[in-house]
Amino acid sequence: MAFDLRFTKGQGTGNDFVLFSDPEGEHELDPSQIAAVCDRRFGVGGDGLIRAVRSERLADGAGALAEDPQATWFMDYWNADGSVSEMCGNGIRVFTRYLIDQGFIAPENGEWVAIGTRAGVRRVRVSPGGFEADLGVWRLDGGEPLVRAKNLPVARPGLGIDVGNPHVVVALADDDELDGLDLAFVPVLEPEPQAGANVEFVVMAEPLVEAGRGRIRMRVHERGSGETLSCGTGAVASALAVRYWAGEGAPDEWIVQVPGGALGVRMEARPDGEHVLLSGPGELVFDGVLSLA
Numbered sequence: 001m002a003f004d005l006r007f008t009k010g011q012g013t014g015n016d017f018v019l020f021s022d023p024e025g026e027h028e029l030d031p032s033q034i035a036a037v038c039d040r041r042f043g044v045g046g047d048g049l050i051r052a053v054r055s056e057r058l059a060d061g062a063g064a065l066a067e068d069p070q071a072t073w074f075m076d077y078w079n080a081d082g083s084v085s086e087m088c089g090n091g092i093r094v095f096t097r098y099l100i101d102q103g104f105i106a107p108e109n110g111e112w113v114a115i116g117t118r119a120g121v122r123r124v125r126v127s128p129g130g131f132e133a134d135l136g137v138w139r140l141d142g143g144e145p146l147v148r149a150k151n152l153p154v155a156r157p158g159l160g161i162d163v164g165n166p167h168v169v170v171a172l173a174d175d176d177e178l179d180g181l182d183l184a185f186v187p188v189l190e191p192e193p194q195a196g197a198n199v200e201f202v203v204m205a206e207p208l209v210e211a212g213r214g215r216i217r218m219r220v221h222e223r224g225s226g227e228t229l230s231c232g233t234g235a236v237a238s239a240l241a242v243r244y245w246a247g248e249g250a251p252d253e254w255i256v257q258v259p260g261g262a263l264g265v266r267m268e269a270r271p272d273g274e275h276v277l278l279s280g281p282g283e284l285v286f287d288g289v290l291s292l293a
């Protein structure tokens with residue numbers, strides 16, 4: 001059935017999303033509709049699509065409510081090609097701004113808002129310059145696959161990290177190597193993870209640590225979206241990988257430069273394990289209506 005999609009375009013460090021609200025869960029889009037909406041020439045254009053649904057109206061939302069009854073809103077996240085993802089670090093900040101803008105939530109200053117995602121409940125608060133999202137307990141996962149990418153002379157070992165969605169982080173020699181990558185071509189992983197992976201390429205700044213904070217540059221090829229200007233979960237995975245490689249004494253706070261801006265990452269020990277937190281902007285750009293077949 002045709003319907004008018006009332007959407008809002010949002011972005012966080014240039015990672016852009018089409019957002020729409022469907023509180024009662026009546027307008028689930030199919031993958032081909034999502035790809036059409038995200039198409040930059042024939043649609044609105046975006047790295048992903050986010051539907052705001054009341055958790056009680058979704059099967060995945062029931063799990064979120066069981067984990068935390070405060071997680072009344074669910075971030076239903078889809079990649080630009082119509083594939084589903086568990087989590088989006090830039091998206092959850094933009095989503096929080098969207099929920100506030102729509103009048104669905106009204107958090108006090110500094111209050112954590114619980115949001116349902118396929119990776120579990122995540123908490124977000126308003127912070128200076130944008131939002132901070134607690135992405136939960138991270139883990140090493142995915143091994144150390146070899147990564148080949150266009151213009152990289154030899155395959156490099158990556159490090160698999162899971163922050164709710166899968167990442168493989170690769171360290172490069174210098175800025176020239178990073179800038180020379182052609183990420184229009186999909187990086188090839190060996191072995192190929194069954195569920196695919198987002199692949200981040202990182203370079204350490206010189207000096208690596210300044211004023212107690214680590215500094216890296218990153219480019220990313222996102223699963224389901226291609227090269228993007230930023231990836232929040234990718235920034236977090238990159239900081240975690242570089243801290244892991246740097247060893248003891250490496251900082252727990254990082255600035256990650258991405259083509260679309262800068263993101264903050266910090267690690268915090270909690271009783272349930274080490275959490276990783278992401279901070280950065282979350283902005284709404286324009287509203288529109290798209291007629292969907």
Ligand SMILES: N[C@@H](CCC[C@H](N)C(=O)O)C(=O)O
Nearest residue numbers: 085088089090165231232233
């Ligand atoms: N851009 C996002 C990640 C979006 C999902 C990713 N492409 C996947 O398939 O896991 C971010 O900011 O984290």
